[in-house]
Amino acid sequence: MSASYAVELKELRKSFGKTEIIRGADLAVAPGERVAIIGPNGAGKSTLFNLISGRFAPTSGQILLNGERVDGMLPYEINRRGLSRSFQITNIFGRLSVFENLRCGLLWSMGYRYAFWKFLASLTDANERAEQLMRMIRLERKRDTLAMNLTYAEQRALEIGITIAGGANVILLDEPTAGMSKTETARFIELIRDVTAGKTLLTVEHDMGVVFGLADKIAVLVYGEVIAFDSPDAVRANARVQEAYLGSVLADAQVAEGTRVHAAHPGHPGH
Amino acid sequence: MDLATPAAAPRSVSHPPARGRLLVWGGYALLLLVAPLVLPSNLERSVLTQIGIGIVACLSYNMLLGQGGMLSFGHAVYTGLGTFVAVHAMLGIADGSFPIPMSLVPLIGGIAGIFFAALFGYVTTKKAGTPFAMITLGIGELVAPMVLIIPEFFGGEGGISVNRTAGPSFLGLTYGPQIQVYYLIALYTFACTVAMFAFTRTPLGRMLNAVRDNPERVEFVGYSTQRVRYLSFIIAGFFAGISGGMYVVHFEIATPDVVGAARSGVYLLFTFLGGATFFFGPIIGAVLMVVGFALFSEVTKAWLLYLGLIFMLMVMYAPGGIASLIMMNARVAAHRKLHRLWGWYALLAATVIVMLAGLAAVIEMVYARQYGAVGETKARYLGMTLETTDVAPWAIAIVVALVGFALFELVRRRFATEWGRIQTEIEATMTSKEPS
Numbered sequence: 069m070s071a072s073y074a075v076e077l078k079e080l081r082k083s084f085g086k087t088e089i090i091r092g093a094d095l096a097v098a099p100g101e102r103v104a105i106i107g108p109n110g111a112g113k114s115t116l117f118n119l120i121s122g123r124f125a126p127t128s129g130q131i132l133l134n135g136e137r138v139d140g141m142l143p144y145e146i147n148r149r150g151l152s153r154s155f156q157i158t159n160i161f162g163r164l165s166v167f168e169n170l171r172c173g174l175l176w177s178m179g180y181r182y183a184f185w186k187f188l189a190s191l192t193d194a195n196e197r198a199e200q201l202m203r204m205i206r207l208e209r210k211r212d213t214l215a216m217n218l219t220y221a222e223q224r225a226l227e228i229g230i231t232i233a234g235g236a237n238v239i240l241l242d243e244p245t246a247g248m249s250k251t252e253t254a255r256f257i258e259l260i261r262d263v264t265a266g267k268t269l270l271t272v273e274h275d276m277g278v279v280f281g282l283a284d285k286i287a288v289l290v291y292g293e294v295i296a297f298d299s300p301d302a303v304r305a306n307a308r309v310q311e312a313y314l315g316s317v318l319a320d321a322q323v324a325e326g327t328r329v330h331a332a333h334p335g336h337p338g339h
Numbered sequence: 340m341d342l343a344t345p346a347a348a349p350r351s352v353s354h355p356p357a358r359g360r361l362l363v364w365g366g367y368a369l370l371l372l373v374a375p376l377v378l379p380s381n382l383e384r385s386v387l388t389q390i391g392i393g394i395v396a397c398l399s400y401n402m403l404l405g406q407g408g409m410l411s412f413g414h415a416v417y418t419g420l421g422t423f424v425a426v427h428a429m430l431g432i433a434d435g436s437f438p439i440p441m442s443l444v445p446l447i448g449g450i451a452g453i454f455f456a457a458l459f460g461y462v463t464t465k466k467a468g469t470p471f472a473m474i475t476l477g478i479g480e481l482v483a484p485m486v487l488i489i490p491e492f493f494g495g496e497g498g499i500s501v502n503r504t505a506g507p508s509f510l511g512l513t514y515g516p517q518i519q520v521y522y523l524i525a526l527y528t529f530a531c532t533v534a535m536f537a538f539t540r541t542p543l544g545r546m547l548n549a550v551r552d553n554p555e556r557v558e559f560v561g562y563s564t565q566r567v568r569y570l571s572f573i574i575a576g577f578f579a580g581i582s583g584g585m586y587v588v589h590f591e592i593a594t595p596d597v598v599g600a601a602r603s604g605v606y607l608l609f610t611f612l613g614g615a616t617f618f619f620g621p622i623i624g625a626v627l628m629v630v631g632f633a634l635f636s637e638v639t640k641a642w643l644l645y646l647g648l649i650f651m652l653m654v655m656y657a658p659g660g661i662a663s664l665i666m667m668n669a670r671v672a673a674h675r676k677l678h679r680l681w682g683w684y685a686l687l688a689a690t691v692i693v694m695l696a697g698l699a700a701v702i703e704m705v706y707a708r709q710y711g712a713v714g715e716t717k718a719r720y721l722g723m724t725l726e727t728t729d730v731a732p733w734a735i736a737i738v739v740a741l742v743g744f745a746l747f748e749l750v751r752r753r754f755a756t757e758w759g760r761i762q763t764e765i766e767a768t769m770t771s772k773e774p775s
Contacts, residue, residue: 121559143558153559161552164545172549175542176561182570184543191542234560 073132074099074238074268075120075151080129080139082112082119082292089115091292092129097285099134099237102269103297104283106276112292113272114156117242120270121153122146133238148176152236156243156272158223160230162216166207169215169226171198173233198233204263205229221252225259232263239264241271245278257281288312367532371525375518384517385589386633391521391528392585393625397613398535399578400606405615406539407571408551409464410472413479414606417576419598420455420482421448421583423492426499426593428584433505440509445527445584452580453573460572465565467554479600486595498594501587514588524585531578536618538574547571608650614662623661641706645699674765683754690747697740700725704732 075097082090089112097103105113118124120131122143131139138146161169171194178194180186189195202208205225210218215226224244231239244260245253257278260269273279279286279300286303288296290312296303303309371391375384396418403409425448431437432444439447463474486493493499503514514520538544546567549557554564587593596602605628613624635642657664671677700720704727707718718725725732 142563144561144563147559147561155556159553159556159559161549161556163552164548168545168548172545172557173560175546180542182543182546182562182566184538184541184570184574186542187537187540188542188545189540230556230560 072099072135073097074101074134075270076130076132076135077116077120077294078130078132080116080119080131081127082115082124083127088127089292090119090126093289093292093294095287095294095297097268097270099268100266102264102282102284103271103287104279104285105270105272105287105289106274106279107289111289113289114242115292116289117153117240117270117272120146121151121240144176147234147236150236151238151240152231152234153240154227154231154242154244156246158220158227160215160223160226163214165212165214166218166226167198167202167211170201170229170233171195173230174198174201174235177234177236201229201233204232205259221248221256224248224256228260228263232267236267238268239270241269243272243274245273245275253278364533368529371529374525375521381517382633384521386629388517388521388524388589389629389633390626391524392582392589393609393629394528394622395531395578395582395585396606397610397621397625397628398532398618399575399582400610401615401618401621402535402538402547402571402575402578404607404610405617405620406544406551407547407568409467409568409572410607411463411475411603412472412600412607413475413482413603414579415598415600415602416459416479416482417452417456417579418583418586418606419593419602421452421580422587422593422597423486423499423583424448424451424580425584425587426501427492429501429503429506429587430499433502440512441503441506441514441588442509442512442523444588445524445581448584448587449577449581452576452578452583456573456576456579460569460576464568464572467550467564467568471568476600479598479603482598483595483600486598493595494593496595498592500592503588503591520589524589527581527585531581532622535578539618543567543570543574608646612650612653612660614660614664616659617662617666620660620662627661639703639706640710641702644702648698670765671761674761674768676761676764679757679761680754683750683757686750687747687754690743690750692743694740694743694747696721697736697738697743700732700736701740704736 073096075095077093077095080090080093081088093112093116105116107113115124119126119139120133122138122141122145125140129139130137133146133149133151136149138149138151141149161172164172171188174194174197175181178191178197180191180194199208202211205228207218207222207225207229210222215223218226224247228241228244231241241260245256248256253275260282269282271278271282273282283300285298286296286300287294288303288306288309295312296306296309298306374387378384378387396414399417400411400414403411403414425444428437428439428444428447429441432439432441459478463471463478466474487495503520512519512523514523546557546562549562550564550567557564557567583597586597609624609628609631610621611624612627613622614620631642631646635645639645653660659667668677668680671680703720704718704725707715707725708727711718716726716728718727725736727733
């Protein structure tokens, strides 16, 4: 048992049929760290998130959450142990209002479980927390709007709101800024930083601006393996990363940083 | 907040307008109270009593359909088994072996409902969506023959008859007069309606809506969707069982058809017609259900065929049922635009009447030929006597129906344009009011 890590992956493997997607991934994230997981398309980033959050069970290997093994557990069991995730494709309660969406996100964690002998209106603490969350994600003016009637950016904010509502200490965000404009993205990163302060954060991200804006450390996933896990500068200097990855992603990164301009994109590595 | 709160879009209440809510519930109670005084004949009071029973059954069904997105094809299993257990409780009361007041028999049905919903629901609620629907259908088919296989408990083909007046009177209630039965059932109906509405305001009730909207996400906010469905299913079973218990107090008989697939289908059909997306929809549905079976079936033999036609039209043109039609028009009225629609409604009604007049003539002539007395060739229709061996009545009826349909389509399309225009206007005023 190594409770010194918030999330730890040991020799994690996942196959779909004969295709092995995650091939012995190892990762150890300390509490409070903000980690961006990057990698070329098809590297298994989303699969990794689905394994950690319990959507899929791993084929072999271990997943530890705050020192406790959670591999093979169901999503709600993992959530109750303090891990919450968002989705790349917005995954909210369409026919419920913004307020109701957030309240649904926190009822379990506040101990109301399956209660049918209490009125929601009298759950003062839950209602106050939902109102507070609504202000945090800046949707207080849309309190009673149905989630399906929100704009895309608002839905993405609500997605984050539901994810953090339960107060989990480990937060997984799957491409939180996917599909957003540049200005929206900048504002959104700020929002994510605010609402996840003090928590362990793992994000999958394609936008290198977001990666460098949010992360203390970068994990590089290639072919289902974590080939590097270090500070952004060290990852950039890493020879293996350069070899596997030179081209599109790092080039994008450098463009985003404005340090150098690469005209040519040699394309994705591997395959 | 009132009864009209959409189950689909529940708003949270920080400061409920208590007066409005009181008014709606007070009105509902008053209606239940005075209905038998306005409609005093035995038939009318019997219909009213059945409406109470139907309201509880349809509301409990809608806990699954409207609030939980669970399409059950076997809800009569829970009302029906409630009926059979309640009938045995009444036998016990009659011979003194089960000394409880007759007034509590519906609750015995409710307890039976809990038991059987807990038993069968454990299997059905493991799945959602189509598999759920299939399993409920399977359990319905499983239970229906049971009734015939175990005649010791279910009384076989003939069912079990009881006498509600056989027990000792309690607080002066003998349940001999229909009016006493009515008020007992009205009391249960009111209490169950309040309780089921209250359920929609609880954590479990809200998570049930969340499971309906997005079961996957529910699993990632700490809830087991299966557990949410299972618990809600048991609660729905409780109210279904109460309805079944009320049934036997009123009818004094439990027959095999009370657990049958046909009855399950009727619950589904009328809950949908009333409107599954609003809490009060099934109440409308239940009224239609009882009035339909008790009265329309007297008017024409073909009434189930008409019911099927109406159901089809509803699914196609107004899938939210009557309740949503009411609420959509209430919204238009609230924006003071309803006056623009009255003319259209009159035209629509006129064309529908023409279309139905022709169609109904055909249907009635067919029924007269098929189900009338041997050698009978005349069909009585709207005070006319149609000779079914002539070509003319058929031709005229078909032409009237076709002309009616053509006119209806013409009007409906223009109406749809106007309706759309009004909705756009309302949306526009609402966004301009919204702070942004």
